[in-house]
Amino acid sequence: MSKYQHFMIRIFVLAFFALNVFVSCVSRVSNVPYQPATKPEKIEFARDRLDVYPDDVRKNPAAHAGAPVVWAGIIRSTDAYEQDEGDKIVADTVFEQHYFDWVQDGEGRGVKLSVSPRGEGLFRTRWHLNKTTQDSTAKSAEKYAGPGNLAIVYGVPENVDTNGIVILKYRYLRILDADHFSTNEFDYGRLGEPFSVLHAESKTNAPMPK
16 A cells, blocks of 8 residues: 555545544644655655564564665664764664654644554664754753654664664654654554554553553
């Protein structure tokens, strides 16, 4: 199933659900396919695979070596340090992968992503940030990529460690804070699989398992 087909099915289910519970779907008409935020991300999104998942890599790492992928992941931890030379900060981040149907609500600063509360476990990558000011530090990088934020991570599978964590070679990364994503609106799996609308009783995102 293509991204467009999945997008249209989601819109149909939203409209059907809203009709049956007598809820206006006006707030949902802004659903559009996912839009990369920058030109570099747009380039990566056009060439990276959406149909390869962490469990695929765990089952057969060699088959997916060298193939660029993009995953949505909620950050579990970030450890950053400043390089001795240059103006870069290096960060090691662990993510919890969540299914994402590559549909967004709104645009620009008002964008919101509805990721599934489910996913396929942990992955990690080492990435870098350019210092934007003299006051940029490893601590500020760790806060920027803090636990609970969502990241759209572009990379190439390199290996799987002894704990089953997939290691990605970094290509690009976009971070969104808790105001720009939700895990309690839709429950779904891989692209093309069935999904359902959740009856969320709380406005907070689903907690990360310990």
